[in-house]
Amino acid sequence: MATTTGPAPVKPARVRGPAQDVAGLGVGRALGFMAPALLLIGAFLVFPAVWTIYIGITNYRLTGIEAVSPKIVGLENYAKALNDALFHNALWLTFLFVLGSAIIGQNILGFTLAWIMRRARPAVRRTVEALVLLAWILPSTVVAYLWIAFFDRDTGTLNSVLGTTGTAWLIEYPMICLILFNTWRGTAFSMMLYSSALQAVPPSQLETARMVGASGWQTLRDVVFPHIRGHVLTNTLLISLWTANDFSPFLLTKGGPNHESETVPVYIYNVALTGGELGYSSAISFLLLLANLLVALLYLRLLRRRS
Structure with missing residues (x-):
């Protein structure tokens, strides 16, 4: 007896995941x-x-x-660094250098220029931006020579303007000179980043703040900063890391006088090439790398929390 069978069951189509090789190149x-x-x-x-x-x-x-024939000494170089007074001094000076010239100097000056130039005439804005960028793109040796001439004891521009002929600024106030130098040198990046960030602030909110009589500081605090907070953290992270690893101070003071301007990168150079201790200087370089990573992780965590 013949049996009738229905149509063969249709297998459900296999759901394919996203293509692993879109270009079809193969591994x-x-x-x-x-x-x-x-x-x-x-x-x-x-x-x-x-x-x-x-x-x-x-x-x-x-x-x-x-x-x-160097020998492996384990963590001896790191232990030496932790007990080295000159290394502690270099860490402190690096902290002052980053705080004064990057976190405070470049941040504030860069934002101030960006805030002022947003309403300036195009010709004025382009001129100011060109001058600020010129300080950033000039070679470090050229910039260092200009600032050495600016701070010169006998014929320096600063002494001529202030009438303080004979003042050796780079010897008497080395860290202040380096902070001023690096602030002037690196402001361009902060200005460009903040100029771009300010374009994201809704003009309607700025106009509303003006109509209700908000002061300039209130407008910045309640309207502008909430929109550019992420840009502020990003800018601070980048300029802090760049400044902490900047070797330009060596071109002005070489770490002197008496280690009073010897930041960590300059100290590493002096230990490696002047003192000849390549192993010890490499250990300090690795410690600086770890410090950079910790700072970057801190900033990224703050940025993620703000977002």
Whole structure:
């Protein structure tokens, strides 16, 4: 007896996930395209970083027996750094340098210029922006020479203006000079970032604040800053890290006089090339890297919380 069967059951269509290889290159070809970039990153970033960490646990020196056959000393260099008064002094001066010239100086001056220039005539705004950018793009050696001439003891511009001929500013007030120098040098980035950020502030809210009689500070506090808070944190993070690792102070004072302007990057240079202690200087470099990472993580956490 023949039996009738219905149509074969239709299998449900398999739901495909997102394509793993949109371009259709395959893993081999994709790695082939990435290989040159990976090689460059490995050669100029990863290998130097690993080599620095390795040197930091040795007694490697610039000259002598240790230059030929260095020995592993473990954490001895790090213990030495934690008990080194000159390193503590360099940390403190770096903190003052970052606080004075980046967090306060460049932030405030950059925002002030951006706030003022938003209503200036186009010709005036372009002129001011060009002058500020010029200070940022000039080579460090040229800028350092200009500021050495500005602070010169005998024929310096500052002494001529103030009538204080004979005052050796770079010797008597080295950190103040470095803070002024770096504020002038790095304000351009903060000004450009804040100029872009201020465009996100709704003009209607600014107009409303003006109509209700809000003062300039109240407008900034209640209307402007809530819109640009993320930009402020981002700018502060970037300029803080750049300033903490800036080597330009060496061009003006070389860390002198008597270590009074010796920030950590300058101290590392002096320890490595003047003192010849490459292992010790590498350990300090790694500590500076860790400090940069901690600061970056702190800022990122604050930025995420604000968002």
